[in-house]
Amino acid sequence: MQRVYNFSAGPSMLPLPVLEKAAADLVCYGDSGMSVMEMSHRSPAFEAIITEAEALLRQVMSIPDNYKVLFLQGGASTQFAAVPLNLMVNRKADYILSGQFSTKAYKEAQKYGDVAVAASSKEDNFSFVPATDRSSFRPDADYVHICFNNTIYGTKYPYIPDTGDIPLVADMSSCIISEPVDVSRFGLIYAGAQKNMAPAGLTVVIVREDLIGNARPETPAMLDYKLMADNGSMYNTPPCWPIYMAKLVYEWILSIGGLEEMKKRNEKKAALLYDYLDGQDYYKAPVRKESRSMMNVTFVTGDADLDKKFASEAAAEGLKNLKGHRSVGGMRASIYNAMPYEGVEKLVAFMKEFAARNPK
Numbered sequence: 001m002q003r004v005y006n007f008s009a010g011p012s013m014l015p016l017p018v019l020e021k022a023a024a025d026l027v028c029y030g031d032s033g034m035s036v037m038e039m040s041h042r043s044p045a046f047e048a049i050i051t052e053a054e055a056l057l058r059q060v061m062s063i064p065d066n067y068k069v070l071f072l073q074g075g076a077s078t079q080f081a082a083v084p085l086n087l088m089v090n091r092k093a094d095y096i097l098s099g100q101f102s103t104k105a106y107k108e109a110q111k112y113g114d115v116a117v118a119a120s121s122k123e124d125n126f127s128f129v130p131a132t133d134r135s136s137f138r139p140d141a142d143y144v145h146i147c148f149n150n151t152i153y154g155t156k157y158p159y160i161p162d163t164g165d166i167p168l169v170a171d172m173s174s175c176i177i178s179e180p181v182d183v184s185r186f187g188l189i190y191a192g193a194q195k196n197m198a199p200a201g202l203t204v205v206i207v208r209e210d211l212i213g214n215a216r217p218e219t220p221a222m223l224d225y226k227l228m229a230d231n232g233s234m235y236n237t238p239p240c241w242p243i244y245m246a247k248l249v250y251e252w253i254l255s256i257g258g259l260e261e262m263k264k265r266n267e268k269k270a271a272l273l274y275d276y277l278d279g280q281d282y283y284k285a286p287v288r289k290e291s292r293s294m295m296n297v298t299f300v301t302g303d304a305d306l307d308k309k310f311a312s313e314a315a316a317e318g319l320k321n322l323k324g325h326r327s328v329g330g331m332r333a334s335i336y337n338a339m340p341y342e343g344v345e346k347l348v349a350f351m352k353e354f355a356a357r358n359p360k
């Protein structure tokens with residue numbers, strides 16, 4: 001069977017060269033005589049894989065030396081609890097609500113201390129990322145939490161919010177390694193890997209060293225960043241296979257020219273889709289222009305039946321998983337790193353043809 005263009009929000013497409021490399025090494029990795037899936041995580045072969053994966057991610061993202069890189073489990077959702085447990089030293093944190101995931105993170109944090117909403121775009125159905133300045137935050141907050149790219153609504157911060165001396169914590173699950181970011185502007189970055197980095201099962205945490213080591217006593221060992229950092233992410237069995245796959249993805253990004261080139265490709269894909277959306281009136285893009293995501297593009301016809309027809313007919317053409325999130329409706333095209341330009345070209349061609357065939 002032929003591979004389709006998979007617009008799923010996650011798990012999502014992986015680069016074809018990565019899948020092919022993984023397939024070639026699937027049964028026998030190097031001279032180990034076994035699959036990476038069968039290896040002890042304490043074996044020299046796997047030790048080399050995880051060490052290399054970390055070194056490559058540091059190179060890809062230009063992560064400063066005073067940051068720890070952790071390969072964890074539990075998904076981004078587990079970080080909703082791990083962040084307050086580790087960072088809420090004074091039991092105070094401020095959250096910006098820009099969508100469902102940041103709201104979930106906020107609700108989880110409320111279990112652990114005094115948590116305030118610094119800004120929210122809920123009233124406008126999260127169609128933009130709310131603006132803030134330093135005065136939006138409590139000076140004694142332990143951190144400010146944001147979701148950098150809102151997967152469900154298709155919005156993203158076009159800048160890094162200024163929080164002064166308060167550490168900024170960002171959920172980057174759906175935009176990590178899509179473009180260069182200045183890691184030094186953040187206290188902590190976390191991401192579930194299954195959107196843009198690897199298969200499901202891996203969560204990456206990048207955290208400034210001075211922010212760890214103060215976890216509250218009741219913190220489960222598995223959520224204690226210090227314990228994980230001291231053990232090289234191998235306090236227990238790490239998600240070995242997704243770490244190996246992430247390493248292949250980092251190698252692929254470096255092979256094409258790193259995040260500068262990745263950004264160019266992603267911008268080109270997003271521009272093709274947004275330019276088309278802006279030049280017609282059959283489909284509407286519900287989010288504000290200045291908050292548009294480069295990774296998740298949402299659009300609607302304005303007619304729920306037509307939206308449904310669109311998603312099912314597109315799927316029949318090999319353009320899969322375009323149905324919007326159940327809470328938003330309409331369509332969502334997730335065009336992560338691994339989505340080729342041709343996939344977006346095919347999508348735009350289909351959109352034109354569908355509009356011509358289904359007058360409103």
Ligand SMILES: *Cc1c(COP(=O)(O)O)cnc(C)c1O
Pocket residue numbers: 010074075076077078101147149150151171172173174192193195
């Ligand atoms: C998908 C997603 C999550 C949830 O990730 P899990 O790994 O399933 O827990 C959280 N935040 C954002 C921004 C996401 O896109």
